[in-house]
Amino acid sequence: MNNAIRAVHARRIWDSRGRPTVEVEVSLAGGARGRGIAPAGTSRGSNEAVDLRDGGDSFGGFGVQRALANVNGPIAAALENIDAEDQERVDRTLIQLDGTPNKSNLGGNAIIATSMAVLQAAAAAHGSSLWRYLAGAGPTVLPLPEIQIFGGGAHAGRRTDIQDFLIMPLGAQSFDEAMVMAAEVYRAAGELLAAKGSRCGVADEGGWWPDFASNEEALGMLVRAIDKAGYRNGEVVISLDIAASEFGSRGRYKLALEKRELSTAEWLEMLLGWVKRYPIVSVEDPVAEDDPDGMRAFTRAVGGAVQVVGDDFLVTNAKRIEDAAEAGQCNAVLIKPNQTGTMTESKQAVAAAKRLGWGTIVSARSGETEDVMIAHLATGWNAGQLKVGSFSRSERMAKWNEVLRIEAQLGAAARFAGAGVLPMRGKPS
Numbered sequence: 171m172n173n174a175i176r177a178v179h180a181r182r183i184w185d186s187r188g189r190p191t192v193e194v195e196v197s198l199a200g201g202a203r204g205r206g207i208a209p210a211g212t213s214r215g216s217n218e219a220v221d222l223r224d225g226g227d228s229f230g231g232f233g234v235q236r237a238l239a240n241v242n243g244p245i246a247a248a249l250e251n252i253d254a255e256d257q258e259r260v261d262r263t264l265i266q267l268d269g270t271p272n273k274s275n276l277g278g279n280a281i282i283a284t285s286m287a288v289l290q291a292a293a294a295a296h297g298s299s300l301w302r303y304l305a306g307a308g309p310t311v312l313p314l315p316e317i318q319i320f321g322g323g324a325h326a327g328r329r330t331d332i333q334d335f336l337i338m339p340l341g342a343q344s345f346d347e348a349m350v351m352a353a354e355v356y357r358a359a360g361e362l363l364a365a366k367g368s369r370c371g372v373a374d375e376g377g378w379w380p381d382f383a384s385n386e387e388a389l390g391m392l393v394r395a396i397d398k399a400g401y402r403n404g405e406v407v408i409s410l411d412i413a414a415s416e417f418g419s420r421g422r423y424k425l426a427l428e429k430r431e432l433s434t435a436e437w438l439e440m441l442l443g444w445v446k447r448y449p450i451v452s453v454e455d456p457v458a459e460d461d462p463d464g465m466r467a468f469t470r471a472v473g474g475a476v477q478v479v480g481d482d483f484l485v486t487n488a489k490r491i492e493d494a495a496e497a498g499q500c501n502a503v504l505i506k507p508n509q510t511g512t513m514t515e516s517k518q519a520v521a522a523a524k525r526l527g528w529g530t531i532v533s534a535r536s537g538e539t540e541d542v543m544i545a546h547l548a549t550g551w552n553a554g555q556l557k558v559g560s561f562s563r564s565e566r567m568a569k570w571n572e573v574l575r576i577e578a579q580l581g582a583a584a585r586f587a588g589a590g591v592l593p594m595r596g597k598p599s
Protein backbone atom coordinates (compact mmCIF):
# COMPACT_ATOMS: atom_id res chain seq x y z
CA MET A 171 0.00 0.00 0.00
CA ASN A 172 1.61 3.20 -1.26
CA ASN A 173 -0.10 5.41 1.29
CA ALA A 174 0.96 3.41 4.34
CA ILE A 175 2.79 5.51 6.92
CA ARG A 176 6.44 4.46 6.98
CA ALA A 177 8.14 7.02 9.19
CA VAL A 178 7.17 9.79 11.59
CA HIS A 179 9.90 12.12 12.80
CA ALA A 180 9.79 15.23 14.99
CA ARG A 181 12.32 18.01 15.37
CA ARG A 182 12.48 21.24 17.32
CA ILE A 183 12.08 24.42 15.31
CA TRP A 184 11.30 28.00 16.45
CA ASP A 185 8.13 30.06 16.23
CA SER A 186 7.48 33.76 15.57
CA ARG A 187 8.07 34.62 19.23
CA GLY A 188 11.42 32.80 19.22
CA ARG A 189 10.03 29.92 21.26
CA PRO A 190 10.58 26.23 20.52
CA THR A 191 7.84 24.38 18.69
CA VAL A 192 7.25 20.92 17.22
CA GLU A 193 7.71 20.12 13.54
CA VAL A 194 6.73 16.64 12.36
CA GLU A 195 7.61 14.97 9.07
CA VAL A 196 5.69 11.96 7.86
CA SER A 197 6.77 9.77 4.96
CA LEU A 198 4.68 7.18 3.18
CA ALA A 199 5.64 3.87 1.59
CA GLY A 200 5.29 5.34 -1.91
CA GLY A 201 7.70 8.16 -1.07
CA ALA A 202 5.22 11.01 -0.47
CA ARG A 203 6.06 13.27 2.46
CA GLY A 204 4.17 15.80 4.57
CA ARG A 205 5.14 18.31 7.22
CA GLY A 206 3.17 19.82 10.10
CA ILE A 207 4.16 22.54 12.56
CA ALA A 208 2.38 23.27 15.84
CA PRO A 209 1.38 26.92 16.34
CA ALA A 210 0.95 28.32 19.86
CA GLY A 211 -1.61 30.61 21.47
CA THR A 212 -1.17 33.08 24.31
CA SER A 213 -4.76 34.02 25.06
CA ARG A 214 -5.87 30.43 25.40
CA GLY A 215 -9.23 29.04 26.41
CA SER A 216 -9.12 26.80 29.46
CA ASN A 217 -10.75 23.94 27.53
CA GLU A 218 -8.15 23.83 24.75
CA ALA A 219 -5.84 20.90 24.09
CA VAL A 220 -2.76 21.42 26.26
CA ASP A 221 0.74 21.74 24.79
CA LEU A 222 3.40 19.65 26.47
CA ARG A 223 6.22 21.99 27.56
CA ASP A 224 9.35 20.99 29.46
CA GLY A 225 9.19 23.65 32.18
CA GLY A 226 12.38 24.56 34.01
CA ASP A 227 14.70 27.48 33.22
CA SER A 228 15.51 26.93 29.54
CA PHE A 229 13.45 28.96 27.07
CA GLY A 230 11.22 30.23 29.85
CA GLY A 231 9.90 26.70 30.33
CA PHE A 232 8.66 26.48 26.72
CA GLY A 233 10.98 23.62 25.69
CA VAL A 234 9.43 20.77 23.67
CA GLN A 235 11.86 17.88 24.21
CA ARG A 236 9.24 15.71 25.88
CA ALA A 237 6.74 16.39 23.08
CA LEU A 238 9.38 15.47 20.47
CA ALA A 239 10.17 12.25 22.33
CA ASN A 240 6.48 11.35 22.32
CA VAL A 241 6.31 11.76 18.53
CA ASN A 242 9.53 9.90 17.84
CA GLY A 243 8.62 7.11 20.28
CA PRO A 244 5.02 6.03 20.94
CA ILE A 245 3.32 8.06 18.20
CA ALA A 246 5.66 6.87 15.42
CA ALA A 247 5.20 3.26 16.55
CA ALA A 248 1.39 3.52 16.74
CA LEU A 249 1.00 5.06 13.27
CA GLU A 250 3.28 2.72 11.37
CA ASN A 251 1.51 1.11 8.40
CA ILE A 252 -1.76 3.00 8.87
CA ASP A 253 -3.22 4.35 5.61
CA ALA A 254 -2.47 8.10 5.58
CA GLU A 255 -5.65 8.71 3.60
CA ASP A 256 -7.66 7.43 6.54
CA GLN A 257 -7.25 10.61 8.57
CA GLU A 258 -10.03 9.63 10.95
CA ARG A 259 -8.24 6.42 11.86
CA VAL A 260 -4.95 8.25 12.28
CA ASP A 261 -6.54 10.81 14.59
CA ARG A 262 -8.50 8.17 16.51
CA THR A 263 -5.26 6.33 17.10
CA LEU A 264 -3.62 9.51 18.41
CA ILE A 265 -6.56 10.30 20.68
CA GLN A 266 -6.65 6.77 22.13
CA LEU A 267 -2.89 6.64 22.60
CA ASP A 268 -3.03 9.93 24.51
CA GLY A 269 -6.02 8.85 26.59
CA THR A 270 -6.83 12.24 28.16
CA PRO A 271 -9.68 14.65 27.29
CA ASN A 272 -7.25 17.54 26.68
CA LYS A 273 -4.32 15.71 25.04
CA SER A 274 -2.06 16.59 27.94
CA ASN A 275 -0.39 13.20 28.06
CA LEU A 276 1.37 13.15 24.68
CA GLY A 277 0.90 16.90 24.23
CA GLY A 278 -1.46 18.88 22.01
CA ASN A 279 1.61 20.22 20.18
CA ALA A 280 2.91 16.69 19.43
CA ILE A 281 -0.52 15.49 18.30
CA ILE A 282 -1.56 18.43 16.11
CA ALA A 283 1.79 18.58 14.28
CA THR A 284 1.52 14.84 13.57
CA SER A 285 -2.10 15.06 12.44
CA MET A 286 -1.25 17.96 10.10
CA ALA A 287 1.79 16.16 8.69
CA VAL A 288 -0.25 13.04 7.86
CA LEU A 289 -2.84 15.13 6.02
CA GLN A 290 -0.11 16.91 4.05
CA ALA A 291 1.47 13.56 3.14
CA ALA A 292 -1.87 12.19 1.93
CA ALA A 293 -2.40 15.26 -0.28
CA ALA A 294 1.15 14.94 -1.61
CA ALA A 295 0.52 11.27 -2.45
CA HIS A 296 -2.43 12.45 -4.54
CA GLY A 297 -0.23 14.93 -6.31
CA SER A 298 -2.69 17.69 -5.31
CA SER A 299 -2.44 20.97 -3.50
CA LEU A 300 -3.85 20.52 -0.02
CA TRP A 301 -6.83 22.84 -0.63
CA ARG A 302 -7.80 20.86 -3.73
CA TYR A 303 -7.39 17.52 -1.95
CA LEU A 304 -9.68 18.75 0.84
CA ALA A 305 -12.27 20.39 -1.40
CA GLY A 306 -12.62 17.39 -3.70
CA ALA A 307 -15.62 18.01 -5.91
CA GLY A 308 -17.22 20.31 -3.35
CA PRO A 309 -17.64 24.09 -3.65
CA THR A 310 -14.75 26.37 -2.84
CA VAL A 311 -14.76 30.06 -2.02
CA LEU A 312 -11.71 32.12 -1.29
CA PRO A 313 -12.08 33.34 2.28
CA LEU A 314 -13.12 36.81 3.38
CA PRO A 315 -10.11 37.96 5.45
CA GLU A 316 -10.13 39.61 8.85
CA ILE A 317 -6.97 41.72 9.11
CA GLN A 318 -5.67 43.08 12.40
CA ILE A 319 -4.72 46.77 12.34
CA PHE A 320 -4.01 47.40 16.04
CA GLY A 321 -2.80 44.64 18.36
CA GLY A 322 -3.53 44.82 22.07
CA GLY A 323 -4.36 42.62 25.03
CA ALA A 324 -2.01 39.74 25.76
CA HIS A 325 -0.26 40.32 22.43
CA ALA A 326 0.91 43.84 23.21
CA GLY A 327 1.78 44.02 26.91
CA ARG A 328 -1.93 44.72 27.58
CA ARG A 329 -1.58 48.17 26.06
CA THR A 330 -5.30 48.06 25.36
CA ASP A 331 -7.78 45.73 27.05
CA ILE A 332 -9.30 44.74 23.70
CA GLN A 333 -6.99 42.28 21.95
CA ASP A 334 -7.58 42.77 18.22
CA PHE A 335 -8.89 45.73 16.24
CA LEU A 336 -9.44 44.26 12.79
CA ILE A 337 -10.94 45.20 9.45
CA MET A 338 -12.97 43.21 6.93
CA PRO A 339 -12.86 44.46 3.33
CA LEU A 340 -16.49 43.71 2.49
CA GLY A 341 -16.36 45.76 -0.72
CA ALA A 342 -13.63 43.65 -2.31
CA GLN A 343 -14.50 41.66 -5.42
CA SER A 344 -11.53 39.29 -5.15
CA PHE A 345 -9.02 38.16 -2.56
CA ASP A 346 -6.39 40.16 -4.42
CA GLU A 347 -8.47 43.32 -4.03
CA ALA A 348 -9.08 42.50 -0.37
CA MET A 349 -5.31 42.51 0.18
CA VAL A 350 -4.96 45.88 -1.59
CA MET A 351 -7.58 47.33 0.76
CA ALA A 352 -5.85 45.82 3.80
CA ALA A 353 -2.50 47.28 2.73
CA GLU A 354 -3.97 50.76 2.32
CA VAL A 355 -5.79 50.78 5.66
CA TYR A 356 -2.77 49.32 7.51
CA ARG A 357 -0.53 52.02 6.04
CA ALA A 358 -3.00 54.82 6.77
CA ALA A 359 -3.37 53.66 10.38
CA GLY A 360 0.41 53.61 10.81
CA GLU A 361 0.71 57.15 9.45
CA LEU A 362 -2.04 58.47 11.72
CA LEU A 363 -0.45 56.87 14.76
CA ALA A 364 3.01 58.18 13.84
CA ALA A 365 1.62 61.70 13.37
CA LYS A 366 0.12 61.52 16.84
CA GLY A 367 3.36 60.23 18.33
CA SER A 368 1.70 57.03 19.54
CA ARG A 369 3.19 54.38 17.26
CA CYS A 370 5.24 52.01 19.41
CA GLY A 371 6.22 49.30 16.89
CA VAL A 372 4.18 46.20 16.13
CA ALA A 373 2.51 43.62 18.37
CA ASP A 374 2.79 39.81 18.27
CA GLU A 375 0.60 39.45 15.18
CA GLY A 376 2.06 42.42 13.30
CA GLY A 377 -0.66 44.99 14.06
CA TRP A 378 0.46 48.44 15.19
CA TRP A 379 1.30 48.54 18.89
CA PRO A 380 -0.56 51.68 19.89
CA ASP A 381 -0.49 54.10 22.76
CA PHE A 382 -4.13 54.97 23.37
CA ALA A 383 -5.81 56.53 26.39
CA SER A 384 -8.94 54.39 26.06
CA ASN A 385 -10.19 51.38 24.13
CA GLU A 386 -12.69 53.55 22.30
CA GLU A 387 -9.90 55.84 21.06
CA ALA A 388 -8.61 52.87 19.05
CA LEU A 389 -12.01 52.51 17.40
CA GLY A 390 -12.06 56.19 16.47
CA MET A 391 -8.56 55.94 15.01
CA LEU A 392 -9.52 52.86 13.01
CA VAL A 393 -12.49 54.67 11.48
CA ARG A 394 -10.17 57.57 10.57
CA ALA A 395 -7.68 55.15 8.98
CA ILE A 396 -10.40 53.55 6.83
CA ASP A 397 -11.51 57.02 5.77
CA LYS A 398 -7.94 58.21 5.07
CA ALA A 399 -7.41 55.13 2.89
CA GLY A 400 -10.39 56.29 0.84
CA TYR A 401 -12.96 53.62 1.66
CA ARG A 402 -16.59 54.59 2.23
CA ASN A 403 -20.05 53.20 2.94
CA GLY A 404 -19.27 49.85 4.42
CA GLU A 405 -16.56 48.93 1.90
CA VAL A 406 -14.25 48.28 4.85
CA VAL A 407 -15.83 47.49 8.21
CA ILE A 408 -14.58 46.68 11.70
CA SER A 409 -14.25 43.38 13.50
CA LEU A 410 -13.14 43.05 17.13
CA ASP A 411 -11.60 40.18 19.02
CA ILE A 412 -12.30 41.27 22.57
CA ALA A 413 -10.65 38.14 24.09
CA ALA A 414 -12.63 39.02 27.21
CA SER A 415 -11.42 36.01 29.21
CA GLU A 416 -8.13 37.89 29.53
CA PHE A 417 -9.68 40.65 31.65
CA GLY A 418 -12.98 39.27 32.82
CA SER A 419 -14.06 36.46 35.13
CA ARG A 420 -16.98 35.68 37.43
CA GLY A 421 -19.06 38.46 35.93
CA ARG A 422 -16.49 41.23 36.56
CA TYR A 423 -14.62 42.99 33.74
CA LYS A 424 -11.47 44.91 34.71
CA LEU A 425 -10.53 47.50 32.11
CA ALA A 426 -6.95 48.26 33.17
CA LEU A 427 -6.44 50.97 30.53
CA GLU A 428 -9.46 52.88 31.78
CA LYS A 429 -8.98 51.95 35.45
CA ARG A 430 -12.58 50.70 35.70
CA GLU A 431 -14.25 47.51 36.82
CA LEU A 432 -17.63 46.69 35.30
CA SER A 433 -20.32 44.09 35.88
CA THR A 434 -21.39 41.96 32.89
CA ALA A 435 -24.41 44.23 32.35
CA GLU A 436 -22.31 47.41 32.45
CA TRP A 437 -19.66 45.90 30.18
CA LEU A 438 -22.30 44.79 27.66
CA GLU A 439 -23.85 48.24 27.68
CA MET A 440 -20.46 49.73 26.79
CA LEU A 441 -19.83 47.16 24.07
CA LEU A 442 -23.30 47.53 22.57
CA GLY A 443 -22.76 51.31 22.52
CA TRP A 444 -19.64 50.75 20.39
CA VAL A 445 -21.55 48.41 18.08
CA LYS A 446 -24.12 51.17 17.60
CA ARG A 447 -21.64 54.01 17.03
CA TYR A 448 -18.99 52.27 14.89
CA PRO A 449 -19.24 50.10 11.76
CA ILE A 450 -18.62 46.86 13.68
CA VAL A 451 -19.89 43.70 11.97
CA SER A 452 -18.14 40.99 13.96
CA VAL A 453 -17.29 40.58 17.65
CA GLU A 454 -15.26 37.62 18.98
CA ASP A 455 -15.36 36.50 22.63
CA PRO A 456 -17.33 39.57 23.77
CA VAL A 457 -17.52 38.10 27.26
CA ALA A 458 -15.33 35.75 29.27
CA GLU A 459 -15.48 31.99 28.71
CA ASP A 460 -17.11 31.57 32.14
CA ASP A 461 -19.99 33.93 31.29
CA PRO A 462 -22.49 31.93 29.22
CA ASP A 463 -25.36 34.19 30.32
CA GLY A 464 -23.40 37.23 29.12
CA MET A 465 -22.79 35.50 25.78
CA ARG A 466 -26.49 34.76 25.41
CA ALA A 467 -27.41 38.34 26.36
CA PHE A 468 -24.94 39.82 23.85
CA THR A 469 -26.05 37.47 21.05
CA ARG A 470 -29.67 38.33 21.71
CA ALA A 471 -29.01 42.08 21.97
CA VAL A 472 -27.29 42.31 18.58
CA GLY A 473 -30.22 40.40 17.16
CA GLY A 474 -28.48 38.85 14.18
CA ALA A 475 -27.03 42.18 12.98
CA VAL A 476 -23.50 41.25 14.08
CA GLN A 477 -21.40 38.12 13.75
CA VAL A 478 -20.81 36.83 17.29
CA VAL A 479 -17.76 34.56 17.29
CA GLY A 480 -16.86 32.02 19.95
CA ASP A 481 -13.13 31.38 20.34
CA ASP A 482 -12.10 30.61 23.96
CA PHE A 483 -15.81 30.03 24.48
CA LEU A 484 -16.09 27.16 21.96
CA VAL A 485 -12.47 25.96 21.52
CA THR A 486 -13.14 24.42 18.07
CA ASN A 487 -15.31 21.73 19.65
CA ALA A 488 -18.33 20.39 17.73
CA LYS A 489 -20.28 19.50 20.89
CA ARG A 490 -19.73 22.94 22.43
CA ILE A 491 -20.86 24.55 19.15
CA GLU A 492 -24.08 22.53 19.18
CA ASP A 493 -24.74 23.29 22.85
CA ALA A 494 -24.09 27.01 22.33
CA ALA A 495 -26.51 27.11 19.39
CA GLU A 496 -29.14 25.43 21.54
CA ALA A 497 -28.59 28.03 24.26
CA GLY A 498 -28.69 30.99 21.85
CA GLN A 499 -25.00 31.84 22.27
CA CYS A 500 -22.85 32.97 19.29
CA ASN A 501 -23.59 32.58 15.58
CA ALA A 502 -20.04 31.86 14.39
CA VAL A 503 -16.98 29.92 15.48
CA LEU A 504 -13.26 30.44 15.26
CA ILE A 505 -11.55 27.29 13.99
CA LYS A 506 -8.06 26.82 15.43
CA PRO A 507 -6.88 23.26 14.80
CA ASN A 508 -4.51 23.20 17.76
CA GLN A 509 -7.35 24.10 20.14
CA THR A 510 -8.90 20.72 19.52
CA GLY A 511 -5.73 18.86 18.57
CA THR A 512 -6.51 16.92 15.39
CA MET A 513 -7.53 17.59 11.81
CA THR A 514 -10.56 15.32 12.15
CA GLU A 515 -11.95 17.12 15.20
CA SER A 516 -11.34 20.51 13.52
CA LYS A 517 -13.22 19.40 10.45
CA GLN A 518 -16.06 18.12 12.62
CA ALA A 519 -16.28 21.56 14.25
CA VAL A 520 -16.52 23.20 10.82
CA ALA A 521 -19.23 20.73 9.78
CA ALA A 522 -21.25 21.27 12.97
CA ALA A 523 -21.15 25.06 12.55
CA LYS A 524 -22.09 24.85 8.87
CA ARG A 525 -25.09 22.63 9.67
CA LEU A 526 -26.28 25.40 11.99
CA GLY A 527 -25.83 28.08 9.34
CA TRP A 528 -23.07 29.67 11.43
CA GLY A 529 -20.05 31.61 10.19
CA THR A 530 -16.76 29.66 10.23
CA ILE A 531 -13.43 31.45 10.49
CA VAL A 532 -10.20 29.48 10.19
CA SER A 533 -7.63 31.18 12.41
CA ALA A 534 -3.91 31.31 13.07
CA ARG A 535 -2.49 31.62 16.60
CA SER A 536 -0.45 34.48 17.99
CA GLY A 537 2.62 32.20 17.89
CA GLU A 538 3.07 31.11 14.27
CA THR A 539 5.66 29.98 11.74
CA GLU A 540 6.17 30.10 7.99
CA ASP A 541 3.66 27.25 7.70
CA VAL A 542 0.79 28.23 5.37
CA MET A 543 -1.49 25.26 5.98
CA ILE A 544 -4.40 27.34 7.32
CA ALA A 545 -4.69 29.14 3.96
CA HIS A 546 -5.41 25.70 2.46
CA LEU A 547 -7.75 24.65 5.27
CA ALA A 548 -9.84 27.81 4.94
CA THR A 549 -10.22 27.28 1.20
CA GLY A 550 -10.40 23.48 1.12
CA TRP A 551 -12.98 23.30 3.91
CA ASN A 552 -14.89 26.17 2.29
CA ALA A 553 -14.89 27.98 5.63
CA GLY A 554 -15.64 31.37 4.10
CA GLN A 555 -13.43 33.40 6.45
CA LEU A 556 -9.77 33.54 7.45
CA LYS A 557 -8.01 35.36 10.30
CA VAL A 558 -4.21 35.27 10.40
CA GLY A 559 -3.23 38.50 12.17
CA SER A 560 -2.03 41.71 10.62
CA PHE A 561 -0.45 42.93 7.41
CA SER A 562 3.22 42.72 8.39
CA ARG A 563 5.69 40.06 9.64
CA SER A 564 6.36 37.20 7.28
CA GLU A 565 4.64 34.49 9.34
CA ARG A 566 1.42 36.46 8.66
CA MET A 567 2.13 37.59 5.09
CA ALA A 568 3.08 34.03 4.05
CA LYS A 569 -0.52 32.98 4.67
CA TRP A 570 -2.15 35.88 2.84
CA ASN A 571 0.28 35.33 -0.05
CA GLU A 572 -0.60 31.64 -0.19
CA VAL A 573 -4.30 32.47 -0.66
CA LEU A 574 -3.28 34.72 -3.57
CA ARG A 575 -1.53 31.73 -5.14
CA ILE A 576 -4.64 29.59 -4.64
CA GLU A 577 -6.73 32.34 -6.24
CA ALA A 578 -4.36 32.29 -9.21
CA GLN A 579 -4.58 28.48 -9.47
CA LEU A 580 -8.36 28.69 -9.56
CA GLY A 581 -8.18 31.25 -12.37
CA ALA A 582 -11.56 31.94 -13.91
CA ALA A 583 -13.20 29.52 -11.45
CA ALA A 584 -12.12 31.65 -8.45
CA ARG A 585 -14.98 32.92 -6.34
CA PHE A 586 -14.37 35.34 -3.50
CA ALA A 587 -16.46 35.13 -0.36
CA GLY A 588 -18.02 38.54 0.13
CA ALA A 589 -20.32 39.69 2.91
CA GLY A 590 -22.59 36.72 2.09
CA VAL A 591 -20.46 34.42 4.27
CA LEU A 592 -21.36 36.38 7.38
CA PRO A 593 -24.17 34.70 9.32
CA MET A 594 -26.35 37.82 9.38
CA ARG A 595 -29.41 38.89 7.58
CA GLY A 596 -28.57 41.23 4.70
CA LYS A 597 -25.45 43.29 4.25
CA PRO A 598 -24.58 45.50 7.19
CA SER A 599 -24.22 49.20 6.49
Ligand code: 2PG
Pocket residue numbers: 210211212213214333334375411413481504533534535536537
Ligand atom coordinates in the same frame (compact mmCIF):
# COMPACT_ATOMS: atom_id res chain seq x y z
C1 2PG B 1 -7.14 34.74 19.29
C2 2PG B 1 -5.75 34.30 18.91
C3 2PG B 1 -5.31 34.81 17.58
P1 2PG B 1 -4.01 33.39 20.62
O1 2PG B 1 -7.43 35.05 20.46
O2 2PG B 1 -8.03 34.71 18.45
O3 2PG B 1 -5.45 36.20 17.49
O4 2PG B 1 -4.80 34.60 19.92
O5 2PG B 1 -3.38 32.58 19.55
O6 2PG B 1 -2.99 34.07 21.52
O7 2PG B 1 -5.03 32.63 21.40
Ligand code: MG
Pocket residue numbers: 411413454455481482504
Ligand atom coordinates in the same frame (compact mmCIF):
# COMPACT_ATOMS: atom_id res chain seq x y z
MG1 MG C 1 -9.70 35.18 19.90
